[in-house]
Amino acid sequence: MARQQPIELFMPPNMLKAKVGGGLGGIDMGALKRAESALENLSGEFAAWLDQDVGRLVEARKQFSKKPGAESRAALLRAAHDIKGQAATFNSPLVARIAASLSRLLGEIPPGGDLPAGLVDAHVQAVQVIHRQNITDVKNPMAQTLCAELDAKVSEMLAKA
Numbered sequence: 002m003a004r005q006q007p008i009e010l011f012m013p014p015n016m017l018k019a020k021v022g023g024g025l026g027g028i029d030m031g032a033l034k035r036a037e038s039a040l041e042n043l044s045g046e047f048a049a050w051l052d053q054d055v056g057r058l059v060e061a062r063k064q065f066s067k068k069p070g071a072e073s074r075a076a077l078l079r080a081a082h083d084i085k086g087q088a089a090t091f092n093s094p095l096v097a098r099i100a101a102s103l104s105r106l107l108g109e110i111p112p113g114g115d116l117p118a119g120l121v122d123a124h125v126q127a128v129q130v131i132h133r134q135n136i137t138d139v140k141n142p143m144a145q146t147l148c149a150e151l152d153a154k155v156s157e158m159l160a161k162a
Contacts, residue, residue, distance in 0.1 A: 047090070047091035047092060048091070050087070050091060051084075051087070051088060051091045051093060051096070051132060052132075054080070054083055054084045054087060054088075055084070055096075055128060055129060055132050057080045057083070058077075058080040058081060058084060058100075058125055058128060059125060059129065060080075061073070061076045061077040061079075061080040062077060062121065062122070062125045064076060064077075065077045065121075066118070069116075071112055074107065074112070074116070077107060077121075078104060078107040078108060081100045081103040081104045081107060081124075082100070082104045082108075084096060084097065084100035084128065085097055085100040085101040085103075085104050088100060092137055093131070093132060093137060094137065094139050095131050095136055095137070095139060095141070095144045095148060096128050096131050096132050098148050099124055099127045099128050099131065099147075099148060099151060100124075100128060102124060102148070102151050102152050102155050103121065103124035103125070103128075103155075105155055105159070106120065106121070106124070106155045106158065106159070107121075109159050109162070110158070110159065110162050111162065114162055115162075117158060120151075120154055120155070120158060123151060123154075124151060127147055127148075127151060131144060131147075
């Protein structure tokens with residue numbers, strides 16, 4: 002039997018660790034505190050920003066109702082997706098959840114597929130009401146029921162699509 006070569010282990014260098022700093026020094030707590038302070042200073046503007054986002058969603062829904070098509074549907078999806086991504090930061094997790102459900106509906110029904118206008122309207126109206134009433138408690142029973150029902154309707158609709 003031929004003599005086998007010994008196994009050689011090669012450990013590639015961890016380039017990411019080298020670029021990030023390799024864990025030396027830990028987290029800069031001063032930078033973290035400055036970032037938290039900056040976020041706190043901006044928090045007073047969150048409501049106005051969410052107002053603008055909700056207004057864009059309502060306007061996109063109106064445009065889609067008037068002229069359904071790929072362009073108006075994309076604008077509606079973009080508005081819902083923006084709210085989905087930002088509402089939790091703006092202390093509106095329920096609005097984010099409803100916008101996520103609407104994004105799912107708009108994103109997963111194929112273009113040209115039958116988009117249920119009533120379900121889209123229900124999502125947009127739910128976003129408006131929860132935002133207007135400033136419902137931020139994720140344990141609110143009415144809001145939980147509403148979110149669960151919208152999610153269930155979307156799942157049901159997507160199962161048919």
